[in-house]
Amino acid sequence: xLHTMSEPxxxxxxxxxxxxxxxxxxxxxxxxxxxxxxxxxxxxxxMTLICAGLMVVVSLLTxxxxxxxxxxxxxxxxxxxxxxxx
Numbered sequence: 001x002l003h004t005m006s007e008p009x010x011x012x013x014x015x016x017x018x019x020x021x022x023x024x025x026x027x028x029x030x031x032x033x034x035x036x037x038x039x040x041x042x043x044x045x046x047m048t049l050i051c052a053g054l055m056v057v058v059s060l061l062t063x064x065x066x067x068x069x070x071x072x073x074x075x076x077x078x079x080x081x082x083x084x085x086x
Contacts (some may be wrong), residue, residue: 018030
């Protein structure tokens, strides 16, 4: 494997060139001088989108918190400006 992939990997070290990591997957994973990219984006972009999507899905699938729990962290009365807090 190393002998068959050594030329493309060496070519990937040149600026501006990329090599497919898994040719069967097309351009999904590319290796270039800057590292691995997923469809041309750094891996943090798909991870952020997936995490944001999962957060929305989980929040829609779970029950909302009870009113007493919300009141514990978000009290209804607001302190008056300049008043001392206990």
